[in-house]
Amino acid sequence: MNSTEIKIPKAVSSIFGKLEIRQVKMNCILHGEYLANQVFLGGKLKEISGCPKCHEEHLAQRAIDEEKRRKEETEKNRQARIKETRMPLEYQTKDFSTFITETESQRNALAMAKRFVNGWEKAKAGGYGLLFLGGCGTGKTHLACAIMLELLDKYACFYPRYYKVTEIFSAVRSTYQPGATTNDEETIKFFSSIQLLVIDEVGVQKGSESEKRILFSILDNRVTSKKPTILMTNLGIKDCGLVLGDRLYDRIRSKCVPVLFKGGSFRTPATPDVFD
Ligand SMILES: Nc1ncnc2c1ncn2[C@@H]1O[C@H](COP(=O)(O)OP(=O)(O)OP(=O)(O)O)[C@@H](O)[C@H]1O
Ligand SMILES: [Mg+2]
Ligand SMILES: [Zn+2]
Incomplete structure (x- = not known):
């Protein structure tokens, strides 16, 4: 030595x-x-x-570990934010990249969804949203959830919420139960103030008068306070006025750009080999 x-x-x-x-x-x-x-x-x-080289390697490994921990933390936060949107589990991984565009209608729908994301600041300022219309399995929920995922990644302060229309009705109706901790007015206010409200399965059933009133109140509030809404329905444009009522449809039409989803269902029929 x-x-x-x-x-x-x-x-x-x-x-x-x-x-x-x-x-x-x-x-x-x-x-x-x-x-x-x-x-x-x-x-x-x-x-x-x-040994200086051992020290160098130790520092490099520590930086790698730190980066890995940071990435895991970011992903954990992302998953928590996705869960908070309430979008169904099945759609939590469906983004623009997995939306197949073989037909003109699919290309148009994807382009509109991307346009909405890119124009989010304008949509937010003017309270403009989308109205997805089309048959079963044509990709409406897929694209609406993909929009939420894109915007979640783009903006840290973005709080969209997904509800089936029937869940909204149940939430309001539950306030009439004895012992309810909130009233219908507060609940309607809650749905009216969500930054981006995504309402699925609008017009699935004809709906009672009270349900129509609930939906009208929420959407009327949202239109007047310029809050963007994405609505999805199996109804055709012509039936919207009939089923939803002219006064409600008139408001929707003034703020939600219609997007038609044409073609057959993407869902494949289950076959016995699913059990093998
Ligand atoms: N263009 C597409 N590319 C890839 N997957 C698609 C496409 N369209 C639909 N799918 C898939 O098909 C399934 C059904 O689509 P989705 O639930 O979005 O349909 P929908 O229009 O909301 O139907 P419904 O009116 O019955 O609710 C989903 O798994 C979805 O990811
Ligand atoms: Mg759907
Ligand atoms: Zn060494």
């Missing part, structure tokens, strides 16, 4: 006792020979530096 002594200024030595640093050649089993600093204080060995 070769040793080289490093001279320490006298003033330092007089304060701390005699401080000496010697450089000695050491051997790292991984990186071979290196010069280590041995620190002596009052003749006693106090510290010895390790």
Whole structure:
């Protein structure tokens, strides 16, 4: 072991006792020979530096671990935000990239969804949304959820919510139960104030007068307070007025750009081999 002594200024030595640093050649089993600093204080060995390459590798590994932890934390937060939207589990991984565009209608629908995302600031300022119309399994819920996912990733302060129209009716109706902790007015206010409200399965059933009133109140509030809404329905444009009522449909039409989803269902029939 070769040793080289490093001279320490006298003033330092007089304060701390005699401080000496010697450089000695050491051997790292991984990186071979290196010069280590041995620190002596009052003749006693106090510290010895390790292999610089090992130290470098340790720092690099720590940076990798830190980056991994940061990524995991970001993904955890993302998943929590997705869950908060209440979109069904099946759709939580459906984004623009998995939406197949083989037909003109699908290409148009995807382009409109992307236009909405890109124009979100304008949609938000004017309270403009979308009205997805089309048959079963044509991709309406897929694209509406993909829009939410895109906007969640784009904006940290974005709080969309997904509800089936029947869930909204149940929430309002539950306030009439004895012991309810809130009233219908508060519940309607809650749905009226959501930043982006995605309402699925509008017009599935004809709906009672009270249900029509609930939906009217929420959408009328949202239209007047310029809150964007995405609505999905199996109804054709012509039936919207009939089923939803002219006054409600007139408001929807003024704020939600219609997008027609044509073609057959993407859902494939279940076959016995699903059990194999
Ligand atoms: N263009 C498409 N590309 C990829 N997957 C699609 C497409 N269209 C529909 N799907 C898939 O088909 C299934 C049904 O689609 P989705 O639930 O979005 O239909 P929908 O229009 O909401 O139907 P419904 O009116 O019955 O609710 C989903 O799994 C969805 O991901
Ligand atoms: Mg759907
Ligand atoms: Zn080493």
